Amino acid sequence: MTQPDSAEKDDFDLRNFLPFLLNQAAEESSLDFQKVYKNRYGMLRTEWRVLFHLGNYGEMTAKQIGERAKMHKTKISRAVHKLEQRRYLRRTRDENDRRMERLTLTPAGLTVYRELRDIARDYDARLAGMFTTGEAALLRMMLRRLAGMD
Amino acid sequence: MTQPDSAEKDDFDLRNFLPFLLNQAAEESSLDFQKVYKNRYGMLRTEWRVLFHLGNYGEMTAKQIGERAKMHKTKISRAVHKLEQRRYLRRTRDENDRRMERLTLTPAGLTVYRELRDIARDYDARLAGMFTTGEAALLRMMLRRLAGMD
DNA sequence: GGATAATAGTTGATTTTGTAACTAACAACC
DNA sequence: GGTTGTTAGTTACAAAATCAACTATTATCC
Numbered sequence: 066m067t068q069p070d071s072a073e074k075d076d077f078d079l080r081n082f083l084p085f086l087l088n089q090a091a092e093e094s095s096l097d098f099q100k101v102y103k104n105r106y107g108m109l110r111t112e113w114r115v116l117f118h119l120g121n122y123g124e125m126t127a128k129q130i131g132e133r134a135k136m137h138k139t140k141i142s143r144a145v146h147k148l149e150q151r152r153y154l155r156r157t158r159d160e161n162d163r164r165m166e167r168l169t170l171t172p173a174g175l176t177v178y179r180e181l182r183d184i185a186r187d188y189d190a191r192l193a194g195m196f197t198t199g200e201a202a203l204l205r206m207m208l209r210r211l212a213g214m215d
Numbered sequence: 216m217t218q219p220d221s222a223e224k225d226d227f228d229l230r231n232f233l234p235f236l237l238n239q240a241a242e243e244s245s246l247d248f249q250k251v252y253k254n255r256y257g258m259l260r261t262e263w264r265v266l267f268h269l270g271n272y273g274e275m276t277a278k279q280i281g282e283r284a285k286m287h288k289t290k291i292s293r294a295v296h297k298l299e300q301r302r303y304l305r306r307t308r309d310e311n312d313r314r315m316e317r318l319t320l321t322p323a324g325l326t327v328y329r330e331l332r333d334i335a336r337d338y339d340a341r342l343a344g345m346f347t348t349g350e351a352a353l354l355r356m357m358l359r360r361l362a363g364m365d
Numbered sequence: 366g367g368a369t370a371a372t373a374g375t376t377g378a379t380t381t382t383g384t385a386a387c388t389a390a391c392a393a394c395c
Numbered sequence: 396g397g398t399t400g401t402t403a404g405t406t407a408c409a410a411a412a413t414c415a416a417c418t419a420t421t422a423t424c425c
Contacts, residue, residue, distance in 0.1 A: 089362035091237035212239035
């Protein structure tokens with residue numbers, strides 16, 4: 066690995082480029098948790114996201130989940146289908162606007178959610194434990210801002 | 216959206232779950248930059264990553280890129296192939312160990328790299344501009360730690 | 366109230382990724 | 396020096412994500 070012969074000075078450092086850095090951190094930090102929902106429950110990332118939205122916020126429509134999770138509607142459609150097949154959620158058409166359906170977790174889905182949630186909570190604590198309390202809080206704040214979640 | 220009827224208190228907040236938050240921030244923060252390399256150069260994420268590694272560090276092997284970028288070797292193999300087709304890089308077999316090949320950018324590849332790098336630099340500055348200088352530095356430090364890049 | 370547009374969600378075709386098996390070259394060990 | 400194991404990289408097949416077109420329902424507007 067030699068430096069490229071560049072006329073101007075190349076002070077760019079890929080390892081500090083925020084989009085790259087964020088991606089690396091995101092991937093690394095979800096690896097172990099991914100193993101749990103994948104190996105233990107046979108779920109995809111899209112599926113635990115939908116499960117967690119319903120578990121955490123209660124009844125929602127596919128549209129609402131898409132907005133909060135920034136997920137495309139086809140992903141959600143398929144994830145909802147899978148979770149329905151596994152009897153983790155129920156859909157009931159909204160009688161006021163029959164285009165949309167209200168999604169809720171079944172007792173079985175709620176049980177799985179609670180188990181995963183507890184694991185998630187511990188996992189999050191382990192990650193946050195790499196920093197001081199103040200740093201971790203600042204990190205979350207900055208990430209929320211970057212994600213446009215303010 | 217009503218709260219789920221949960222026996223125990225559910226103090227878990229998905230919006231603060233670090234793996235989720237990191238993913239959201241990573242996706243949002245790479246959106247605009249993605250548009251550039253996608254629309255203007257018809258590149259995929261895997262391809263700009265390989266391009267940037269070669270541009271930023273100089274000659275590397277596929278293996279080395281995989282280690283630094285945490286990308287699977289099949290992804291790299293395909294990205295290298297695409298970049299080679301577009302005459303952005305050249306591969307030369309290492310005569311000391313003929314299993315591996317040394318990858319370098321062509322002048323054309325270097326030109327594209329420099330253009331994208333300048334855009335990346337501006338883009339990074341814009342993102343970092345959402346925070347104080349100290350905060351941004353702390354953010355990068357924390358992300359590097361989370362990514363296991365220490 | 367009938368035509369046109371917009372919205373929620375689904376489905377099918379294409380593209381991209383992930384998994385496993387493979388080739389070619391080298392290393393280690395006896 | 397030949398067998399066994401390891402490594403760099405590719406390829407084939409399966410799984411998943413993306414994109415575009417579609418249905419059904421509601422809103423708009425003349």
